[in-house]
Amino acid sequence: xxxxxxxxxxxxxxxxxxxxxxxxxxxxxxxxxxxxxxxxxxxxxxxxxxxxxxxxxxxxxxxxxxxxxxxxxxxxxxxxxxxxxxxxxxxxxxxxxxxxxxxxxxxxxxxxxxxxxxxxxxxxxxxxxxxxxxxxxxxxxxxxxxxx
Amino acid sequence: xxxxxxxxxxxxxxxxxxxxxxxxxxxxxxxxxxxxxxxxxxxxxxxxxxxxxxxxxxxxxxxxxxxxxxxxxxxxxxxxxxxxxxxxxxxxxxxxxxxxxxxxxxxxxxxxxxxxxxxxxxxxxxxxxxxxxxxxxxxx
Ligand SMILES: [Zn+2]
Ligand SMILES: [Zn+2]
Ligand SMILES: [Zn+2]
Ligand SMILES: [Zn+2]
Numbered sequence: 596x597x598x599x600x601x602x603x604x605x606x607x608x609x610x611x612x613x614x615x616x617x618x619x620x621x622x623x624x625x626x627x628x629x630x631x632x633x634x635x636x637x638x639x640x641x642x643x644x645x646x647x648x649x650x651x652x653x654x655x656x657x658x659x660x661x662x663x664x665x666x667x668x669x670x671x672x673x674x675x676x677x678x679x680x681x682x683x684x685x686x687x688x689x690x691x692x693x694x695x696x697x698x699x700x701x702x703x704x705x706x707x708x709x710x711x712x713x714x715x716x717x718x719x720x721x722x723x724x725x726x727x728x729x730x731x732x733x734x735x736x737x738x739x740x741x742x743x
Numbered sequence: 744x745x746x747x748x749x750x751x752x753x754x755x756x757x758x759x760x761x762x763x764x765x766x767x768x769x770x771x772x773x774x775x776x777x778x779x780x781x782x783x784x785x786x787x788x789x790x791x792x793x794x795x796x797x798x799x800x801x802x803x804x805x806x807x808x809x810x811x812x813x814x815x816x817x818x819x820x821x822x823x824x825x826x827x828x829x830x831x832x833x834x835x836x837x838x839x840x841x842x843x844x845x846x847x848x849x850x851x852x853x854x855x856x857x858x859x860x861x862x863x864x865x866x867x868x869x870x871x872x873x874x875x876x877x878x879x880x881x882x883x
Contacts, residue, residue, distance in 0.1 A: 606779040606808065621866065623784065631754045634827035634842030635783030636771065639866065658755065658824040672825035676806045677818065679782030679825060694782030695866060702865045709868070718769060718787060718843055718852045722870045 602651075603698040605678035610653035612680060614693055618643055620735060621695065621704050625719070626711040628660045632670065633679060636719040640682065640692040641704060642735065648681065648691045655680055662686055663731065687735065708732070751846040752800070753826035759800035760828060762841055766791055768882060769843065769855040773863040776808045780818065781827060784867040787843040788830065789852060790882070796829060796839050803828055810834055811879065838882075856880075 604611040618641035629638040656674040659667050664686040671681040682692040695701040709727040721727065752759040766789035777786035803819035810816045812834040819829040830840040843849045856874035857863075869875065 606776065607806070623868070628754065630844040632824065632826050633781040633783040633786075634844055635781045635785060635787050637784070638782050639784050639864075640782075656822075656825070660754070670825070674804075674822060676780060677804065677820035677825050677827060678780050695864065696778035696782055704866045707866050707868070716844075717850045718855045720854060720870050720873060722868050725868050 599703065601698050601700065601703075603680075603693070604652070605655070605673035605676050605680060605697065607673060607676035607678075609675050610655045610673045610678070610680055611651045612693070612697065613649045613651050614641075614643055614698065615647040616643065618693075618704065619690065621707040623707055623709045623721075624711055625709060625714050626663070627714050628668075629711075630714070630716070632658075632660070636716070637709065638679070639695040639707070641695055641698075641701075642690045642692055644689065645683075645691045648693060690735070747851065749846050749848065749851075750799075751828075751841065753803075753821035753824050753828060753845065755821060755824035755826075757801045757823050758798065758803050758821045758826075758828060760841065760845065761797045761799050762789075762791055762846070763795040763797075764791065766852065767838065769852050771855060771857045772859055773857060773861075773867065774811075774859040775862050776816075777859075778862070778864060780806075780808075784864060785857065786827070787855070788840040789843050790838050790840050793831065793837055793839040796841060798829070835882075 621641040623637035625637040666686040669683040713729045769789040771785035773785040804822040807815040814833040817831045861877040
């Protein structure tokens, strides 16, 4: 079976990426940092193993925020057009996030979950039947200390 | 009557803005350009008379996209942290938009409509009873 191969990039085309396979999960993140940096109700991301995400063109800029874990999230964007492209959470080295709109075709992604809904603002309404988590759901939490 | 003054800025604090008064309209814009640039289902934007929006600190970068009118929309963002801040459409020189999350307190903005829902991605969640416009509705 050949695995899915998805291309993507920023609005102006200076940065291009390639993603292999299906995402581990896809979510709208409503945390305050994601709201601020996107200019939107929530960032829309898909999680992939880092080895499945490749930068094929350009040198994007990086901006680092602090996640709830206290560890860093490195957010990659195009310095020319401002498009957000990827995120690398240090707390979860097994995942890289890719902004869904960065993909040329994201139509293979359907239902998503909403996370950090505790932070939803007065101007955001999500469907009542949407799957939602007030914080980060356990199944994407880091499994640090598992052996101790 | 004193007018509301709302302060705001980007995530890293290099750019600060001030907005005077109430917005003309507030929308989630699902157009393809807004999706691509925000990394989200839609940009959350509030429209104000252009003279009511001021950059009080720092100098945003600008990137033009082409609106449906064929004229340019100049998008201003922080070059350090990527936060989108202001949009200025050439087609409507009296109006500018700000991104709602750039405001320090946006709680005076309540339920807002969805525009360009014709372009909404397959994975977008819009409540059934939300106000929706397939394209850009007339202002006012
Ligand atoms: Zn770009
Ligand atoms: Zn987030
Ligand atoms: Zn900034
Ligand atoms: Zn738009």
